[in-house]
Amino acid sequence: MSPTNIFAPASTPADSIFGLSMFVIFTVTAIFIVVGALLTYAIVKFRNKNGDDRTEPAQIYGSSQVEMAWTVIPVLIVVALSLATARVIASVQDAPRPPGALEVTVIGHQYWWEYRYPKLNIVTANELHIPVSDPARPTPTFLTLLSADTDHSFWVPRLGGKTDLIPNHPNSMWIDPPEPGLYLGQCAQYCGVQHAKMLIRVYAQKREDFDRWVHQQQQLPHASADAAISAGQRVFESTACVNCHTVSGTSANGRFGPDLTHLMSRETIASGAAANTPEMLRLWIKNPDAIKPGSKMPAMGLSDRDLDRVTAYLETLR
């Protein structure tokens, strides 16, 4: 079972799209069977039989009644499909925003996702956490979609259709999975070299799990007394890392790359391209191109000792 199957909807917009899709697929399949059967019949029945003489068949130039029939019937089908479509467009695009809705700003960057929760004062990256939405008391998540550079597209097939993130052109969409789980997707608008590894992970969590996650994200990481770790922090803060990355409560306040304040609360690094293990993290710092060639993160040319120290420091950012 594919985790990104569009026919396994897990959210209201995805459900509406699914229902409409099934209706459309049924309709076009029916048309295909009818017309395909007529075509097949024609080429079998009217093929030139062996040994046939060279006389020409009767010449027929047309028929207004027949033309009328195969004009009117498609018109009716088109009207029916358009009406069904208009209903779903309105229900998804013009849905009211209930008071319990969570607001998240999604900012597409060349090759990663920034998620900001303005009312919760949380900034994170690549892994979107949302609460599940109880159909009786819906708490959908409304995403405001922005781009920091080129066009991107936010697509998690099981939660809804894709919507583009376009610079100077804010968009929005909403999702409301009732079941907790991990929903996968990826960038669906070509955005540059590493478009392929701009993966999306959406964690839908039960209310209490989500609240715990929010609480944890709102904490500042506490400084470590361990000498090796504070050495790692010094290396981190004295190299260009801080120009792009933020670690709240420290001098690192760059915004070009993902916020690392709670890096260890994430299961993946490099926008889902690698698991967040100490080995992968070290490799990623040492040579990002080994995991994601063409990513915007440069190799800083750190010594092995400094690599160990920075990795150890990042490992404390929970």
Place this chain on the structure above:
Amino acid sequence: MSTNTISISDFPAYRPVTLRLHDWVTTVDHKRLGILYILYSLFFLVIGGIEATIMRIQLIRPHNDFVSPEVFNRMFTMHGTTMIFFVAMPLVFGFANYLVPLMIGARDMAFPRLNAFSFWMTALGGVFLYFSFLGGDGLYGGGGAPDVGWFAYAPLTARTFSVGHSADFWVLSLLSSGIGSIGTAINIITTILCMRCPGMTLGKMPLLAWLNLTMGGLVVLAVSPLTAAQLMLLVDRYLGGHFFDTQAGGSAVIWMHFFWIFGHPEVYVLAIPAFAFASEIIPVFSRKAIFGYRVMVLATIAIGFISMSVWAHHMFTVGMSSGANMFFVLSTMAIAVPTGIKNFNWLATMWGGKIRFATPMLFCVAFLFQFLIGGLTGVTLAVAPFDWNLSNSYYLVAHFHYVIVGAILFATFGAFYYWFPKASGKMYNETLGKLHFWLFLIGFHLTFDFMHIPGLLGMPRRIYTYEPGRGWEIWNVIVTIGVFFQAAGILVFVFNLTWSYFRGQVAGNDPWDAWTLEWSTSSPPPEYNYAVVPAVRSRRPLWDLKHPEDPDWRYE
């Protein structure tokens, strides 16, 4: 031919090869320019095919490293740009150039010099595009060849994101070929309106002429905004303009509108000539007049008009209002009506006929089925909410290849085999023709039938690699296997035409027992086409000649 006399027809053989080459380079003859267009597009068909093959090898398994992401991105940009602007468009213009004057009983196009100019502008466009491999680097080490995708969405084309000159070569390439396209379109329109032989009223033109007239109109309307957009992009890149420069307040969306107001009519620029081939070939091989000529003409014109108002169905995911989305759903679906009418008319033409399955007809029958499927998947994409899932997925890629390869290219292969005897004077090899058909049919279906599925399972286009475990692996293997069948088919095709050109049997003037004017002159036709300008009384002048007891003009 005797040994001691020199006839006019022997004369070219005594010219040295440089002079003969010079004849081709300086020619203003519509038939030679048509052949130049076609040879040019066949050359690029092979190049674009190689680019596609590289992509398919890279995608045969997840996390493959056959090529780097940079190279993959260049490949899909070059493949798309090449196939649309330097294969499909020159093929369309090549056939129009060759056939339209012959079929309307004219001796050449209306503007022969403009014709040559247009071809060489198109040719220059291809040179620009491929020169980027050498010159695209610029001083910045940006890497050769454009990697912005064939629709080159802003702001990826801004200098911030596309350093070096690769995007410039893409712009120059489309600018140059765009000027050539507009020139040829004006020429085709003028030729059809002004150069028809006596007796050929608009209502007695072969359908091919009507369809190419519509195509010409669409090219003028659609390519002009594209050409304007290229100039605006150049202004952005070099003169500090901000049309599409989002970092200075420009609009990325306006580029999309400019591109797709070209891009969607473009589909019909390519499809309508393919319809034209089917509308000539199907009647001849079914031995019946085309069913519903008038309705076919009206449907074509309707498609032309409606196709100008559907462009934003390429933009259902960019955040248009629900009202705008509904409008483009309706207009897009509306186009299915005249297109369906065409399909039914071809079906009715075969109905009650005596169908001969020579190679041209085989390709046209496959065209009918594949165009039906490509059209129906088009309806699924027209449903905006469904498109929010399907857009930019492999389902979309499969859909438009179904139309461009399965319908347009198949019909064009049919046209190649149908008119090859006319253009070369030789008959192609029927066995090899059928081998080409079956190899290509198998390859096409392996590749593009199965390509729909990973799209439905969430695989976006333009990714150089993908994660395992998403259910995409097996489909990508099958899709890649199909490519090799298609490549084999193309090799058989090229070999067949080359071999037959030199060794094929003499075809005669009218090998198909056909009905339109081009079959009344010699094969290949003389430079002046017709020694005496013909006069016609019906849509099938040769039918009238062959059946004086039952001529068409009694019924029209």
